[in-house]
Amino acid sequence: MKLHGNMSIKNNTLYIGGVSCVDLANKYSTPLYIFDENLIRENCREYRKYFKVDENSNKVAYAGKAFLTLYMCNLIKEENLCLDVVSGGELYTAHKANFPMENILFHGNNKTIDEIKMGIKLGVGRFVVDNFYELDIIEEICKENNKIQEIYFRITPGIEAHTHDYIKTGQIDSKFGFALINGDLYEAIEKLSKYKHIKLVGLHAHIGSQIFDIQPFIDEVDIMIDLIKEIKEKYNIDLKEIDLGGGIGVYYTKEDKPKTIKEFCEAIINRTEVKCKEIGIKVPTLIIEPGRSISANAGSTLYTIGSIKDIKNVRTYVSVDGGMTDNIRPSLYKAGYECSIVNKMKYEKVNNVTVAGKCCESGDILITHANIMDIESGDILITTSTGAYGYSMASNYNKIPKPAVVMVSNGKANLVCKRQTYDELLELELI
Ligand SMILES: Cc1ncc(COP(=O)(O)O)c(C=O)c1O
Numbered sequence: 001m002k003l004h005g006n007m008s009i010k011n012n013t014l015y016i017g018g019v020s021c022v023d024l025a026n027k028y029s030t031p032l033y034i035f036d037e038n039l040i041r042e043n044c045r046e047y048r049k050y051f052k053v054d055e056n057s058n059k060v061a062y063a064g065k066a067f068l069t070l071y072m073c074n075l076i077k078e079e080n081l082c083l084d085v086v087s088g089g090e091l092y093t094a095h096k097a098n099f100p101m102e103n104i105l106f107h108g109n110n111k112t113i114d115e116i117k118m119g120i121k122l123g124v125g126r127f128v129v130d131n132f133y134e135l136d137i138i139e140e141i142c143k144e145n146n147k148i149q150e151i152y153f154r155i156t157p158g159i160e161a162h163t164h165d166y167i168k169t170g171q172i173d174s175k176f177g178f179a180l181i182n183g184d185l186y187e188a189i190e191k192l193s194k195y196k197h198i199k200l201v202g203l204h205a206h207i208g209s210q211i212f213d214i215q216p217f218i219d220e221v222d223i224m225i226d227l228i229k230e231i232k233e234k235y236n237i238d239l240k241e242i243d244l245g246g247g248i249g250v251y252y253t254k255e256d257k258p259k260t261i262k263e264f265c266e267a268i269i270n271r272t273e274v275k276c277k278e279i280g281i282k283v284p285t286l287i288i289e290p291g292r293s294i295s296a297n298a299g300s301t302l303y304t305i306g307s308i309k310d311i312k313n314v315r316t317y318v319s320v321d322g323g324m325t326d327n328i329r330p331s332l333y334k335a336g337y338e339c340s341i342v343n344k345m346k347y348e349k350v351n352n353v354t355v356a357g358k359c360c361e362s363g364d365i366l367i368t369h370a371n372i373m374d375i376e377s378g379d380i381l382i383t384t385s386t387g388a389y390g391y392s393m394a395s396n397y398n399k400i401p402k403p404a405v406v407m408v409s410n411g412k413a414n415l416v417c418k419r420q421t422y423d424e425l426l427e428l429e430l431i
């Protein structure tokens with residue numbers, strides 16, 4: 001298992017941020033999400049530095065869908081990043097955390113009327129408009145409230161990124177954005193003159209997630225810059241902002257060979273400068289929306305091992321007290337993870353086992369082939385790199401309560417989300 005960020009081993013025990021994982025499991029129980037706060041902050045700072053936020057006024061918007069809580073909003077605010085939200089719930093979380101609304105980008109392919117009202121009322125900086133329906137509603141609500149809303153158009157650039165089918169978004173056949181191929185984007189721009197309360201300031205695209213190759217991002221830059229020039233020439237509209245979305249891949253297992261934040265940012269910035277020079281336009285303000293690459297490696301999940309079932313010559317199932325309810329990614333995408341036993345970090349006898357969750361689904365398998373040490377019931381197992389799309393995609397299937405979340409740093413643990421109780425599970429139910 002790779003040690004990420006501020007992980008270390010002392011007396012055969014795994015520590016994160018200077019805190020013993022055994023102590024965390026004892027104090028907060030399991031399943032438990034642990035976030036290495038300093039690693040999140042470090043990632044934010046790398047993005048600010050290499051994406052030239054101060055130097056070029058570029059912007060980095062953390063994609064809240066990866067992992068968003070009040071504490072996380074606050075941390076993102078302290079690190080001076082913008083925030084990408086995709087629902088009324090995420091927007092409400094940001095609002096409750098006093099996140100500056102002008103630094104919010106509001107996404108979504110089917111924002112409801114209530115969500116749009118809420119965004120306009122709260123004063124979000126940019127709506128990333130996905131379709132004609134949304135455009136009409138924004139105009140109507142802004143008119144009623146006598147407001148002008150700045151927007152980007154989300155476009156579908158027709159780029160095939162090499163990643164899981166479910167997390168590709170840039171290809172032509174996509175539910176997201178205005179297609180380039182059928183002329184929808186041009187039609188939307190032509191209609192702008194009838195929208196007196198909407199100001200188009202930029203374009204947005206997002207080509208997918210967990211992408212290792214830089215080339216699709218370079219292609220995206222080229223398409224967006226060409227479009228900016230074309231829109232200026234055809235419609236005399238000056239678009240000064242280009243939002244390239246998120247998508248940079250991270251390490252989950254040995255097969256993953258991610259680029260660093262520095263390599264990724266430099267490649268995008270360099271290509272933008274070269275391309276703008278080539279076609280003779282001013283370099284626009286660039287925006288990116290990283291989610292996974294900020295939070296994934298900073299998060300881990302602790303479980304307690306319960307039953308161990310050895311089916312001779314077939315497989316050993318090691319079951320833990322969580323599973324697809326706290327991390328659906330293995331079941332949904334066949335995503336791979338690494339694991340270890342936090343109280344036995346130096347044992348040599350390795351067993352090949354399958355780590356299973358506790359849900360009533362055969363597909364609730366967290367790791368199909370895990371190499372872990374002398375396992376016994378009661379041991380504490382950690383899966384690493386669960387910080388993105390883990391807690392945020394958690395469910396209450398089988399009426400399993402959501403786990404607690406702690407942030408650790410400099411030898412201290414800070415509970416940021418309490419464990420859900422059985423009574424809370426029933427809170428919305430009526431007899
Ligand atoms: C519009 C948009 N921006 C940003 C992201 C964040 O992507 P990632 O977590 O891969 O960086 C996503 C999710 O894929 C997205 O849909």
Ligand SMILES: N[C@@H](CCCC[NH3+])C(=O)O
Nearest residue numbers: 065167209210329388389
């Ligand atoms: N939830 C996905 C990523 C979706 C990205 C959102 N557009 C994952 O776990 O990888």
